[in-house]
Amino acid sequence: MKIAIFSSSNTIFTYCYIKLFESIGYEVKLFNNNDEYHCNINYCVNYKKKVNSNFKRNIKKIFKIFHLTRLLNYLVDKKEKNNSLSSEELNLLSEELIKFNPDKCFFFWSTLFKSEINLISKILPQVENIISVNTYPIRSDFETFTKNKFFESDKEYFLKFNKIIFPSYKMQSLFLEAGYVRNTSHAIVCPEIINDFDEKTKIKNSKENDFYNIIFLGNTNFSERKIDDISNIIKKLASAGFKVYIQESQDTKKLCLDNVNVFNPFSFKEILNGDLLSYISSFDAVLYSYSTVNEIRYNNSVTTRLLLSEGSGVPVYTNNKIPELIKDELIDVDISEFNSVNELKSMIDKKRNVIHKNRINKRKSILIDFIRN
Structure with a gap:
């Protein structure tokens, strides 16, 4: 069984899932969407067009000084949601996906893969697509789903997946109410797993101190x-x-x-x-x-x-x-x-x-x- 993981190599959960899938005998390939880190398939290839991380940090600081963080979050959210992969990136991704020919594609996390899921639906319609939502919303600050400025595009996105993993029952309920999922027959509530727990593992006991x-x-x-x-x-x-x-x-x-x-x-x-x-x-x-x-x-x-x-x-x-x-x-x-x-x-x-x-x-x-x- 082959599984393609779409995630960033800059998050611990990527490696947790790789470890989990390999432990059950899957052949795993990581399709990395973070152009600052390189491993397996890096399909975001237009490095020179990307804004460097130091510049991003300075922009964030300026917005924070002037109490404009919420505006910045909205602008970044809008850019990411409207951002399409270049023809070069799409061609590379298509080539590597067809070559690997996965049985399943696993996505982590949230609304980061709109271009990718659209491409996979076209070139590999037989593949089962699974997403771990983990966090929603990413940056946008809204009190209810109906006040989400990206409601329709997010709804269309989540409905493309065959299976969805939710971090909480409340989020599953919210997605169902908003129409982000049609039913929960192909969904589970299962928060991510970082640490393996073995009952034989010795955990140090905290000692009572004066501090x-x-x-x-x-x-x-x-x-x-x-x-x-x-x-x-x-x-x-x-x-x-x-x-x-x-x-x-x-x-x-x-x-x-x-x-x-x-x-x-x-x-x-x-x-x-x-x-x-x-x-x-x-x-x-x-x-x-x-x-x-x-x-x-x-x-x-x-x-x-x-x-x-x-x-x-x-x-x-x-x-x-x-x-x-x-x-x-x-x-x-x-x-x-x-x-x-x-x-x-x-x-x-x-x-x-x-x-x-x-x-x-x-x-x-x-x-x-x-x-x-």
Whole structure:
């Protein structure tokens, strides 16, 4: 069985799916849509026409300074949704697809592959197309689906897929109500899987100390995305005696506090090998936080920073509201909401470790059956 994966080589989930599909005997080929990273088939070939990443970062900073982030998100969304592959890219993609001749095509994630799915529907109509939605909307900020400026094009896009994987029951329900899917007979709710959980794996137990160790697993390039700038809560925790650990970046240098510590980013290989999970397991708590959130996306999409801690045995705490998708009881995390630093300290004192519920292996089994059948 051959499966073509359409995804970016710059996301951990791409390698999680490659690992999963290879484990069940599939021949896998990655069709990479990120022109800054090269592996397998890079069909976005017009490198010189692409805007370099440093320029993108500077533009984001300028828009943030003038409080125009929402406008920027809309413009980027519009550009990506209207962006068609060049004839050169289409020819390369067609050639490689016909040569590989896949039985299935798997897409990760959301609304990024409109040109690709249109092409595949024409040249390989017999192929089964599967998409993991993961996150929706990507950038656009709307309160209801009917206020989505790209409603019709998104609806047409999702209806082209034979099977759809949703991260939450609420998102599946929203897609059904909006007509993005005709029915749920060819859909499942199964959040992505990063960490393999083996009951024999030894997880370190957090030790009670005179201080509290807490780790934040999200993006720390705070100047690039407004929703990620949680520097205020980091400062508040550090000032209250927490030892806060965050991933090193250009912006972490600005947090010059004694109790703010940085760690080197883990590579995808290290994450898949369980090195990050082992590192997390030595902490008292994981901080799950955003500065601002889109309600639809926050409550119904499972984020990378949450899944990275899954299976670590360490409680997760958020200063935001607990995402509604937690009620689905599909993710092996124990998350609580805190409203003050003292409340957080009290919570940690009462709960240092979490009992595994083996939800990761259950999801993996469901996902494999869905892909195969």
